[in-house]
Amino acid sequence: MSTTSLSGSPELETAREGYFGRFGGQYVPEALSGALTQLVGAWHDAQADPAFEAELDDLRRNYGGRPTPLYLASRLSEEAGVEVWLKREDLAHTGSHKLNNVVGQALLTRRMGKPRVIAETGAGQHGVATATAAALFGLECVVYMGAEDCRRQRLNVVRMQLLGATVVPVESGTRTLKDAINEAMRDWVTNVDSTHYLIGSAMGPHPFPTIVRELQKIISIESTEQFAAQAGGIPDAVIACVGGGSNAIGSFAEWIEVPEVRIIGIEAAGEGVGSGRSAATISEGREAVLHGSRSIALVDDDGQVLPAHSVSAGLDYPGVGPEHAWLASTGRGTYLSATDEDALHGFRRTSELEGIIPALEPAHAVGWLLRHGKAELGDGARVVLTMSGRGDKDVDEVVEVAGWDVGVAKAFGAASPGVQDGHGEATVEPGGAAGTELQP
Amino acid sequence: MTPATSLDGSARIAEAFARAKTEDRAALIVYLTACYPDAALSKACFEAAVDAGADILEVGIPFSDPMMDGPVIQAANQHVLEAGTTVTDQLEMIASLRHLEVPTLAMTYVTIADTRGYARFADELAEAGLAGVILPDLPISEAEGWLTEATRRGLATVFLASSVSTDERLEAIGRRSSGWVYATGLMGVTGVKSVSAALTRPLVERVRTHTDLPVAVGIGVRDRASAAEVARYADGVIVGSSIVRAAGEGDPSGAPDRVAALVRELRAGVAER
Numbered sequence: 001m002s003t004t005s006l007s008g009s010p011e012l013e014t015a016r017e018g019y020f021g022r023f024g025g026q027y028v029p030e031a032l033s034g035a036l037t038q039l040v041g042a043w044h045d046a047q048a049d050p051a052f053e054a055e056l057d058d059l060r061r062n063y064g065g066r067p068t069p070l071y072l073a074s075r076l077s078e079e080a081g082v083e084v085w086l087k088r089e090d091l092a093h094t095g096s097h098k099l100n101n102v103v104g105q106a107l108l109t110r111r112m113g114k115p116r117v118i119a120e121t122g123a124g125q126h127g128v129a130t131a132t133a134a135a136l137f138g139l140e141c142v143v144y145m146g147a148e149d150c151r152r153q154r155l156n157v158v159r160m161q162l163l164g165a166t167v168v169p170v171e172s173g174t175r176t177l178k179d180a181i182n183e184a185m186r187d188w189v190t191n192v193d194s195t196h197y198l199i200g201s202a203m204g205p206h207p208f209p210t211i212v213r214e215l216q217k218i219i220s221i222e223s224t225e226q227f228a229a230q231a232g233g234i235p236d237a238v239i240a241c242v243g244g245g246s247n248a249i250g251s252f253a254e255w256i257e258v259p260e261v262r263i264i265g266i267e268a269a270g271e272g273v274g275s276g277r278s279a280a281t282i283s284e285g286r287e288a289v290l291h292g293s294r295s296i297a298l299v300d301d302d303g304q305v306l307p308a309h310s311v312s313a314g315l316d317y318p319g320v321g322p323e324h325a326w327l328a329s330t331g332r333g334t335y336l337s338a339t340d341e342d343a344l345h346g347f348r349r350t351s352e353l354e355g356i357i358p359a360l361e362p363a364h365a366v367g368w369l370l371r372h373g374k375a376e377l378g379d380g381a382r383v384v385l386t387m388s389g390r391g392d393k394d395v396d397e398v399v400e401v402a403g404w405d406v407g408v409a410k411a412f413g414a415a416s417p418g419v420q421d422g423h424g425e426a427t428v429e430p431g432g433a434a435g436t437e438l439q440p
Numbered sequence: 441m442t443p444a445t446s447l448d449g450s451a452r453i454a455e456a457f458a459r460a461k462t463e464d465r466a467a468l469i470v471y472l473t474a475c476y477p478d479a480a481l482s483k484a485c486f487e488a489a490v491d492a493g494a495d496i497l498e499v500g501i502p503f504s505d506p507m508m509d510g511p512v513i514q515a516a517n518q519h520v521l522e523a524g525t526t527v528t529d530q531l532e533m534i535a536s537l538r539h540l541e542v543p544t545l546a547m548t549y550v551t552i553a554d555t556r557g558y559a560r561f562a563d564e565l566a567e568a569g570l571a572g573v574i575l576p577d578l579p580i581s582e583a584e585g586w587l588t589e590a591t592r593r594g595l596a597t598v599f600l601a602s603s604v605s606t607d608e609r610l611e612a613i614g615r616r617s618s619g620w621v622y623a624t625g626l627m628g629v630t631g632v633k634s635v636s637a638a639l640t641r642p643l644v645e646r647v648r649t650h651t652d653l654p655v656a657v658g659i660g661v662r663d664r665a666s667a668a669e670v671a672r673y674a675d676g677v678i679v680g681s682s683i684v685r686a687a688g689e690g691d692p693s694g695a696p697d698r699v700a701a702l703v704r705e706l707r708a709g710v711a712e713r
């Protein structure tokens with residue numbers, strides 16, 4: 001685990017629109033130039049229009065279930081040795097923070113008069129949120145999802161289909177999130193007149209990283225107020241998991257200008273930093289252009305994109321949004337990582353201690369906090385951790401990967417060897433512990 | 441290393457278009473992926489294409505995530521990368537084409553150029569004898585750094601123009617391009633849909649109001665008939681996917697002959713107008 005050290009001195013944020021220091025920009029085919037210009041215009045118009053903010057606010061509250069609670073997780077705090085406040089995005093409609101972005105972009109889609117949205121999805125949460133908004137607004141919806149992710153997040157595939165979306169399994173490349181993005185981009189280039197590409201994270205060409213941050217900023221707008229009211233003052237640190245970086249940038253946004261608050265992003269390190277099977281982009285990557293912007297990515301010496309690995313489909317991505325690359329390069333943000341094993345530990349302990357089954361993505365942040373939080377932040381530090389989503393989608397995968405016997409075997413009438421006590425450390429071995437017939 | 445000729449890339453490309461014009465036809469520009477199906481056969485395919493009448497070559501340097509490419513070129517890229525071929529290997533194969541009389545341009549994605557560093561990439565392309573480069577995901581607004589290095593090494597940079605480009609952008613594309621302007625009237629990735637005159641012809645005419653450079657049309661041209669149709673209104677006709685498909689289907693050793701047969705057809709097409 002280390003923060004990134006980029007060659008050359010970090011620049012301050014330049015005046016150039018769409019850039020965060022040296023990161024960002026619009027590296028896209030000319031065929032998309034019109035759509036990006038139109039989107040910039042629609043976004044500016046919407047921001048100047050009180051009706052947009054009013055409708056967004058109404059949808060957030062009455063459809064999306066906001067504000068989400070800020071909850072002091074006492075038992076988790078006791079185990080971690082730091083005071084953990086969970087920002088409960090898992091309680092928002094559709095089960096994650098993704099709807100914050102989607103509702104805003106769906107309103108923009110309507111303002112642009114486009115009848116069709118497309119999206120990429122890894123864990124399926126952004127796909128579900130997009131399918132949800134498409135149903136609500138009567139838009140045609142196509143979601144691209146890596147074939148491997150369709151397998152490991154099957155529940156969300158079914159949800160999207162029930163919501164009326166078409167799910168296209170992507171068989172090219174690594175059959176995960178990056179390939180789904182390539183395929184969505186190809187669709188967009190082909191159908192740009194009728195279609196808005198509803199990008200699901202704070203990545204891609206300008207203006208997406210900015211739009212997504214502004215729409216996800218509601219997380220830290222609420223948590224600032226809630227923390228002051230419930231805990232008093234300001235936290236010592238704000239922590240979020242980082243895939244493309246949307247829940248993280250939304251969680252950080254209001255705190256960036258408050259230097260007393262540490263900003264910590266947790267990336268997925270798969271089998272470990274340096275193992276060659278990781279998705280810890282900022283920790284291990286280098287400056288590169290990927291998916292429309294200059295940022296940090298996992299690429300080899302030729303610039304070929306390396307396959308990422310993470311147990312969590314939502315973090316299994318070899319890139320990261322440009323604003324995070326900038327926060328890392330200036331030192332304002334600290335980017336660390338948690339392994340698959342850390343995440344499974346976080347997953348299990350959050351379930352057992354708090355009665356909250358987390359998504360595997362934020363389970364990385366919890367796992368990091370349980371293992372390193374006290375040493376890194378000091379005894380009793382006060383921390384806001386974004387619980388970006390709920391874990392229903394992950395239960396099959398967790399049982400399979402971790403090999404935990406949670407009684408599923410017995411329920412299906414098979415012999416159940418080695419029942420575990422359900423307490424303490426998760427016993428996880430890479431490659432799978434023997435124990436249930438759910439093992440492949 | 442010495443340059444392939446004393447002329448810079450733009451001048452060599454201009455000559456190729458001029459030669460076609462004196463023969464009252466459009467120039468035929470042929471794309472193939474470097475080192476596909478392998479380095480030796482790839483070289484033979486390019487040679488066969490020139491023998492069969494290609495005026496200009498585009499050699500694709502494979503990228504793992506080719507956003508603008510359809511299934512045929514994606515598969516060729518993947519095949520070359522899975523064989524373990526590096527950019528250095530590809531540049532070596534490209535350098536072995538310098539004896540060919542026609543100007544050759546690299547076509548790749550900005551990530552490849554950027555990771556190598558624009559200065560080193562420009563040096564390597566020039567030393568391999570290339571006349572220029574096409575980077576489909578580098579729009580004019582992000583191109584400043586690359587153009588400085590390309591100009592330093594006498595490399596032409598061909599920018600893409602699209603039917604959605606505003607007049608303001610077309611003006612800048614015409615001004616910043618060298619070699620030719622690559623018009624993509626068809627919305628889409630390579631090798632999926634067929635070119636449509638209704639969309640493309642007006643774009644070519646719009647581009648002409650902003651530049652004296654030749655205008656070539658690519659994406660969606662696949663056979664003699666479509667080449668002939670495009671040749672009626674464009675200075676150049678660019679064909680990629682159908683040539684890569686010809687190289688890839690069937691016994692690998694037959695790839696150069698299959699490429700030659702298709703290029704002869706296309707060459708007849710561009711002269712039909």
Ligand SMILES: Cc1ncc(COP(=O)(O)O)c(C=O)c1O
Pocket residue numbers: 096097122123124125126200201202241242243244245246247248313314315359361362388389390
């Ligand atoms: C619950 C949850 N958290 C986090 C992420 C990672 O995305 P981001 O980094 O954009 O927040 C995902 C993505 O699928 C997710 O589903």
